[in-house]
Amino acid sequence: MKIEISQNPRKDLVSNMSHVKCMIGPSILNSDLSNLYNESQNLLDSGADYLHLDVMDGTFVPNLTFGHPVVKCLRNKIPKAFFETHMMVQNPEQWIEPMADANVDQYTFHIEPVNNVPQVIRKIKESGMKVGLAIKPKTPVDVISEYIESADLVLIMTVEPGFGGQKFMQDMMPKVKWLRDNYPTLNIEVDGGVGANTIDDCAKAGANWIVSGTAVINCPDRKQAISTLKSSVQKYLS
Numbered sequence: 001m002k003i004e005i006s007q008n009p010r011k012d013l014v015s016n017m018s019h020v021k022c023m024i025g026p027s028i029l030n031s032d033l034s035n036l037y038n039e040s041q042n043l044l045d046s047g048a049d050y051l052h053l054d055v056m057d058g059t060f061v062p063n064l065t066f067g068h069p070v071v072k073c074l075r076n077k078i079p080k081a082f083f084e085t086h087m088m089v090q091n092p093e094q095w096i097e098p099m100a101d102a103n104v105d106q107y108t109f110h111i112e113p114v115n116n117v118p119q120v121i122r123k124i125k126e127s128g129m130k131v132g133l134a135i136k137p138k139t140p141v142d143v144i145s146e147y148i149e150s151a152d153l154v155l156i157m158t159v160e161p162g163f164g165g166q167k168f169m170q171d172m173m174p175k176v177k178w179l180r181d182n183y184p185t186l187n188i189e190v191d192g193g194v195g196a197n198t199i200d201d202c203a204k205a206g207a208n209w210i211v212s213g214t215a216v217i218n219c220p221d222r223k224q225a226i227s228t229l230k231s232s233v234q235k236y237l238s
């Protein structure tokens with residue numbers, strides 16, 4: 001008897017993500033959150049490759065946003081887009097199952113508050129999500145080296161996590177360059193203060209997943225804003 005395995009509607013999209021290619025993921029943090037679905041759909045229609053959803057718990061960072069119930073509602077309305085949750089939370093292990101249940105594609109968590117990083121990575125994988133490892137500006141990049149082989153992406157924060165609209169920290173670029181030099185096929189994401197004026201620094205250092213919040217949200221022509229980010233990254237990708 002042939003056993004039918006149910007198909008993930010986003011399977012092709014997910015498997016295409018394993019190569020180093022340019023991905024632009026707007027952050028909806030500073031959008032009109034009362035209109036979350038329309039804002040998200042508008043960003044996807046404007047050329048976004050994925051949605052970057054900032055989850056904050058008020059403990060790991062001094063701000064509070066939304067959790068899995070909101071992400072699940074959004075997923076019901078947007079079944080096909082790639083969802084990354086940026087987990088700025090004190091206990092990332094706690095939210096793995098609920099986020100997997102909300103059909104999140106990639107679970108990106110900060111390693112700083114975690115005692116057993118390999119265990120969290122394993123649980124994320126077992127739940128069927130991809131793994132992103134995030135570090136704050138003050139965390140040295142070599143701290144994550146031992147976990148990189150088992151991750152799908154590393155996120156280098158270019159602001160202190162917690163709020164949108166902050167100034168880009170150019171001095172994080174050596175971390176990105178070190179990663180790109182040592183891990184040529186790694187997906188490297190930057191997040192915080194990234195826009196038309198700072199994208200070239202990120203692209204030149206080797207970032208290929210680009211989170212941009214206010215620079216895209218506040219731009220009257222979001223399509224143009226996303227296309228500017230993409231062109232810069234593509235210029236530097238070999």
Ligand SMILES: O=C(CO)[C@H](O)[C@H](O)COP(=O)(O)O
Nearest residue numbers: 161162164165192193213214
């Ligand atoms: O994780 C974040 C803040 O902690 C956000 O993703 C980030 O700040 C995006 O917004 P902006 O581009 O306006 O800085």
Ligand SMILES: [Fe+2]
Nearest residue numbers: 027054086191
């Ligand atoms: Fe973020």
